Amino acid sequence: MFKETTAEHSEKNIIAQYPKFLPLGDQVIVAQFEKEMGISINxxxxxxxxxxxVAKISGVTQIIPTFCTVAIRYNPLSIAYKALTEELEIIKSRLVFEQYKEHKPQNIIHIPVVYGGEYGPDIEYVAESTGLDMDEVIRLHTSKPYFIYMLGVIGSYPYLGDLDERLALKRRSSPRIKVEKGSIVIANRLTVLHPLASPSGWHVIGQTPMETFDPHQNPPSTLLAGNYIKFEAISAEEAEQWNDNKQREWIKKWNSLKSLNQD
Amino acid sequence: MEFIEIIKPGLMSTIQDLGRANYQKYGISASGAMDKFSLRIANILVGNDDEEAAIEVTLMGPHLKFLEGGIIAITGADIGAKLNGKHVPLWTSIKVEKGDELTFGFATGYGCRAYIAIAGGIDVPIVIGSKSTSLRAGFGGMDGKALQSKDIISIGNSMYTSIGRILPTEYRPNFGEDRPMRFILGPQADEFKASELEKFCTSRYKVLNESDRMGFRLEGAAISHKVGPDIISDYITMGSIQIPGNGQPIVLMADCQMTGGYTKIGVVIDVDLPYLAQKKPGDVIHFEKIEIEEAQELYKKRERLLSLIKVNNKMASK
Structure with missing residues (x-):
């Protein structure tokens, strides 16, 4: 019934090989790029x-980028799998993927973070395991804007990279059942902001009082894949006094309107 | 209009429509009814658009009191629905009067989810394109929560008065039938040897207790990977069959996250998801591989049937 698959592709084919189009059930096609994590693939x-x-293919209902795939949701009543694959092959053949050049990040959203203490219970472990002191962990984590690879999980969780390799640690051996809303976590070369309380096996190093996700707004998130986030350290007092007004002032000071709600 | 008061909420009753799959570029969990066929039929029987929200009842149903008269329909699994102590026919629109009480028992037969649709639809805010409750994210439905005692559910307006609208028996899903869960090979199917794929299709799997709206954990023949279970996280959808490190499949369901990092051996086809959704802990299932062309033909056939039922219902209720 099943044939063995083999490594069928020669070196020469690799350029034309990606993205590959694969079904994910009967209503999604996945465009699979090279299975690597990195800004150039993303x-x-x-x-x-x-x-x-831009192609506005009839029947396509949602286009969802992730690290190295694009998921394309469609209605099979409007377009069949084969016909959609053909449309996507045409787009693929037209598209010249320019070599990614390190460019100045556009649309940086600055996010205030209280590091350590009750807000970042794992920061001591991170410092110990990396051989850095806590200030150095904070300095490295806030040292540069991070690229938003994708939004995921349940409520616009941004997956951000690349974390300084000196901070790269494996995930916790026992995941936490709940980390607080606003938690900033790290694992390997990634860092994630939790807009909602949820389970996590990553290391919690801080927490933001800023609301980045509001299901009652359209769009629900101020973040979008392809934008950047830069974390700014604030004090616990500043975080505790955080309110709508403070958030407005912060956005006015740090985040130009252009960088928000742009869709 | 305030229409229902919850006397007892049952094991887990939530408000669900067809969910948020088409709002997922913002990283949103889809949610929505587990058995969307039963939800859509319930809506059609009471004259609503088929994507309207209804109450999804699980395993042990709620006890409700009607604050006004109206038209309702109950579909899905038989959970012993009674109106003022008398059995209520399923897959049928019925009239309820102010003060009537609807009770449920346990799902003792086949299937475990029932849907209560009300003419006029449930009046809760639309959050990210849907009225569905996302329990994990805490939004949608009744403020992101399962129904609680004393909750009041309001409904929209409806001119619909047709009672005794019935879904013919031949169209009702038989949740007790031993039928395979048909699937299409997943994007990581090549992470498994042919012999493991064969094993997956020829084994029977038990639905474990740790199964819920997020996913069904299965127990049976372990499936091993060529290399390992982890992938770079990507998009996942209801019906995706993940094989984690221990080789025991997890089928993702309506409340699953929208991204995940395990190999997906396959995805259950849309028309079979209602049958899967009606499985409860202890039930045994098996899988059968089909091609996507066949899956899409089955999908079209199902949608044609639903259109036909809609048209017939409209004509009959004029």
């Missing part, structure tokens, strides 16, 4: 997602 993912969006 830039291809985002350009491809953009092109599919």
């Amino acid at each position: 830039q291809k993912v985002l350009s491809f997602a953009q092109e599919v969006e």
